[in-house]
Amino acid sequence: MPMALSLAAEFPAATEAQWRAAVDAVLKGKPFDRTLVGRTADGIAIQPLYPRAPSAHALAGRAASLPWTIVQRVDQPDAGDANAQALDDLTNGASGLALVRRGGIGDRRGDGLDLDHLADLDRVLDGVMLDLIPVRIDAGTAATHVAAMFAAKVKRDGLDPKSLQIAFGIDPIGAFGRRGTLESWDGAAAKLADAALGLEAHGFAGTTFMADGRVIHDAGGTEAQELAFVLGSAVTYLRVMERAGLPLARAARAISVMLATDADQFLSIAKIRAIRKLWARVEQACGLEPSRLDVHAETAWRMTTRVDPAVNWLRTTLACFAAGIGGADHVTVQPWTAAIGLPDAFARRVARNTQLILIEESNLHRVADPAAGSGGIETLTSELCERAWALFQEYERAGGLVQALSAGTVQAAVAKARAERLTRIATRREPLTGASEFPNVHEARPDVLPVSRRPQVTSAASIDLPPAAKGERFQAQVAAYAGGAPRAALMRPKTDTIFVDPLVPGRLAEPFEVLRDRLDAATAKAGSRPKVFLAVLGQVADFTARATFARNLFEAGGFDAPIPEPFASQNELSLLFRESSARIACICSSDALYAAEAMPVAEALKAAGATQVWLAGKPGEQAEAYEAAGVSGFIYAGCDVVDCLGKAAAVVE
CATH class of the missing domain: 3.40.50.280 (Cobalamin-binding domain)
Incomplete structure (x- = not known):
């Protein structure tokens, strides 16, 4: 038998001109551009037909034929209950954990983990084999404190830091955008550099900083705005580490990124691909050979609904599919009841199984960059790169992303995009199934877990810390936590000097x-x-x-x-x-x-x-x-x- 069967060989080749003539006959005078060409929130035209992109090449992403990490959120306030959930997730198919502390970027409901002592971290991770699974920390302004707790735990337990895959998630710019306050960038940058050098001295090989685009996506921003924010954050952290004396190549490897993926699967695929191309462009500008960027993805908070929440199963499946196809290294699926309250075991199981089915049954990970060569996806990727790069350059001309946030430029653009989207939702030009379209007023609300939170420790005997410099402050934090100190003992009264409009998370429904x-x-x-x-x-x-x-x-x-x-x-x-x-x-x-x-x-x-x-x-x-x-x-x-x-x-x- 022949190796290939040309099933269409006997049919004459169709041309775009023939297709257009047939379309015009159906349109009967209606304008083609207004009827069949859509627009994204960034103004990118979505054509009804794209030719193949024959010169495209697969983007370097995950290692060939390896699945992405199935990450489960650990966000139960009580450390003991959180540990039980984490062990259940790992036993039943999860391959990574995200520790979402109270006040983290991912803590939209305000009921994240209580991590105030090393003992809390020990309870959460009891029985978890840290040398076998990746861990991501999402702790907001407490990120360096949790990193110090981790360093103390790893040293005490005799673990090899080089063997651990920990994304420490330090992201003061993301925390500034979300909270709207900052002590001063010079002070924050000094502490940032101190933590980076401290972790380097401990020998950790994971990523130190997280450039988190969820801040923009949660607040209603566009795909290009999210990418530009991630790029601006990452470049700022790169400069901080360079000034601290770290070689640029090592500094680049210390940065990971986080993007939100939603039910617009094509845009989400293109966004994941675009960040790899954009970061490669930054590395080239720095005189570095482009390396593999560690990309995290989480299904979008803003697309979830409290009403008819079962539709969230479909939304998160599409978003997870897009993250996997786009080449994300680590994917977190929001449980389908997340917008209602603390997800129970069933909701967490559905989140796990969404990924397991896509990997084990659909085998999405088997092909490297399966979207490569698709005319539509390649065009979207390129257009997103162009618009995100232009926004990033605007931030750079303003003095960097921190200055753009301080001036309110970023917030104003996001607010405009959100208002325009909410207008489309209010007029149902952008439908939300179960909320604005096809509602179910007789639905039964699913169960969620009660939130049990201990009183927060707000005061303790103060422990003096040295000034942030070459890692001395971080080492003092590690020693304090190893000695049983609570976080309150290492905290100081707020001295914020910058106050701006925060990028408040919101859901479209x-x-x-x-x-x-x-x-x-x-x-x-x-x-x-x-x-x-x-x-x-x-x-x-x-x-x-x-x-x-x-x-x-x-x-x-x-x-x-x-x-x-x-x-x-x-x-x-x-x-x-x-x-x-x-x-x-x-x-x-x-x-x-x-x-x-x-x-x-x-x-x-x-x-x-x-x-x-x-x-x-x-x-x-x-x-x-x-x-x-x-x-x-x-x-x-x-x-x-x-x-x-x-x-x-x-x-x-």
């Missing part, structure tokens, strides 16, 4: 969730869910499309809006409205029937006691006449759904 909370409260008070009476006119074919649209819209706000059978008469419609206990009605039918019946029906509904009467469809030139007949507002594709639902909710509260 929150405007709809707030509405659902309002209606849930009204439901609990009244004993039944508030209803919207759909006043359907004509036969099924006349009203089904708009009635389905109206039901979807009102239930996104927490109303119950069942679609009734056709009404025999206007009198029957008015009678059933009175019996429905609804205070809101929505007229649903075709434009032809609206012309003849909408106004008298609106008047009849108002007479029957309707506080609000909505009409499904654009009113056109009849808007004033409809309003005079009692129509309160209009719902249609592209309207501000959040505003409409807010007005409706006010009636039933």
Whole structure:
């Protein structure tokens, strides 16, 4: 048999011109660019068709045929409970851990680990073989303290630091962006250099610093803004280490990056690929041979929903797929109930198994950079690189990323991007399944764990630390923790001198969730869910499309809006409205029937006691006449759904 079968050999080759002619025939005069070309939040055009990129090469990422690290978050406040979760995760397929301390970048709910003593770290890691698994630390402003605890533990336990894969996650720029305060960059940089040299002296071979893009993504930023922030952070840390005397090649290897991946799998794949190309460009500019960057990815916080949370299974699967295909070295999947509260064992199991199935059953890791050569992915990667590099250069011209944050430049750009995205969400041009589209108002909320937190140690006998210099301060911290000191003994009163607007994390579904909370409260008070009476006119074919649209819209706000059978008469419609206990009605039918019946029906509904009467469809030139007949507002594709639902909710509260 031939080695290859050319199944399409007998068909004539198609050309792009032929395809375009066929498309134009279907469009019937509609503009191609506005109809079939989309735009990302960064303004990148998404074409409907891309040719293959024949000159593309696979990007250097994970070692060939090796899976990424399946990282599980350890964020249970109690150290003993956290240890039980970690051991369960490792026993059942996880291959790495992320210790998310209270106040870390990943601690969005505010219930992260209590790590205040070396004893806490010992309890969390009891039975964990540190020489076999990678560990990532996410501790925010306490990162150098947790690093010192680790150093004390490793020395006491007789472990070889060179054999450990610990990403210490020190990221004062990310913490500054998230909190909005900083003592001064000179002071922070001195402590940063001191910690780097201290860890170097201990012989650790993992990465010291984390350039964390989740700060931008959580706050609603674009992909290019996230990449530019990561690049600006990494270059700043590179300069700090160079000034501290570390060789540039070693300094470059001490930096890892963290990116968020979401349900837009193509953009997420391109983003992971783009950071490798961008970092290689930085290394070349430094006179270094490009090396392999250690890339962490976490499924996005901002895409998760509290309402219809089972849809989060789909979102996190897509995001995990994108991270794996894009070439991330370590992937963390947010449990599907993370937006509701502390995930239980089942939610953590689903997070693990999402990755295990993609690796063990789908074998996604077997091919190095499988997106290489794809015209669409290669174009997205290149466009993201160009835009991120341009933003990075803007930060550099401003004096660096810290200066750009201090001036509010970064925050203003992110706020603009977030506002634009929230407008698209409010008008449902960017749908959120289960929240703004296809809601389930009768859902049962899943279980989450109760949060048990011990009182925080805020004072202790103060231990003097030497000034930050060549690692002496870090060594003193290590000795203090080894001796049993709490973190409070090593802390000093805040001396922050820079105060800016923080990059506050938020989820995209929150405007709809707030509405659902309002209606849930009204439901609990009244004993039944508030209803919207759909006043359907004509036969099924006349009203089904708009009635389905109206039901979807009102239930996104927490109303119950069942679609009734056709009404025999206007009198029957008015009678059933009175019996429905609804205070809101929505007229649903075709434009032809609206012309003849909408106004008298609106008047009849108002007479029957309707506080609000909505009409499904654009009113056109009849808007004033409809309003005079009692129509309160209009719902249609592209309207501000959040505003409409807010007005409706006010009636039933």
